[in-house]
Amino acid sequence: MAFQSAIYPAFIKKNKEGYGVHFPTLYPETGWKHYKSLGKTKKEATQNAKKDLAYYLAGTVYDHEELPSNAPIPANLVTQEMELVWITAVYSDYAKEIEEHLIGRHWHIDYNRDMNSDYKAVAYKNEQGAWEVRIDCYLPVEEQKLLQICPSYPLICLATRRAEAEEKFDRFVLKVIKIVNK
Structure with a gap:
């Protein structure tokens, strides 16, 4: 389930707290401005970056x-x-x-990836290795109607990858919005 070893480019930049290690190719939207790892010295920052990168890559593999x-x-x-x-x-x-850290790993999913959305879900990995996506918010719809559009409600779907979970959740929310707007 895990990767063996991997090498990724980064840059170290001095800041007020010490030395930050940035991974702009791993985090294209934030990696240029925000460091992923920090240390008081370059050596400490590099050591922390090795661990942080190992966690990130293990999580990626765990997420399929x-x-x-x-x-x-x-x-x-x-x-x-x-x-x-x-x-x-x-x-x-x-x-x-x-491995201890991954036990509680889960995803928070916001409708259309909008963190301000009223529609939210959470996903946990089940014993079979699939992600169970469940509603994690109040829905202004009677449960009977929710069961009509999703017989397994509050379980929205099973997914193997995050993108699949997000897509299925978005489709579910569109059905809920249609009911709310009737």
Whole structure:
């Protein structure tokens, strides 16, 4: 279930708290501005980054997703205050901790990925390895009508990947909205 070892590009940048390790190719939307790991020294920041990367990759595998590309950071985006590094994550170095951490792993799903949406779900992995997506909010619809559109309500669906869970949840919410707007 786990990856063995993986190497990903990052950069270290000094900040007020110490040294931050950024993974812009893993987190394209936030990785340039926000560090993933931090340390008082470059060495400590690098060590923390190895562990954080191992957790991230193990979670990705656990979620049945493919490991992200380890494409290099484009040179034209590197500034003088960035020190480019390659971080190596080895699963076996943190296996016991990671396996204990994954026990409670779950997803929060917001309708249309809008965190301000009134429609929310949560997903937990079942014993068969599928994600059970359940409603996690108040729905202004009678339970009888909800059971008509989803006989397993409050279980919305089973999914193997997050994108599949989000898509199925969105379809469910559209049906609920249709009932509410009648």
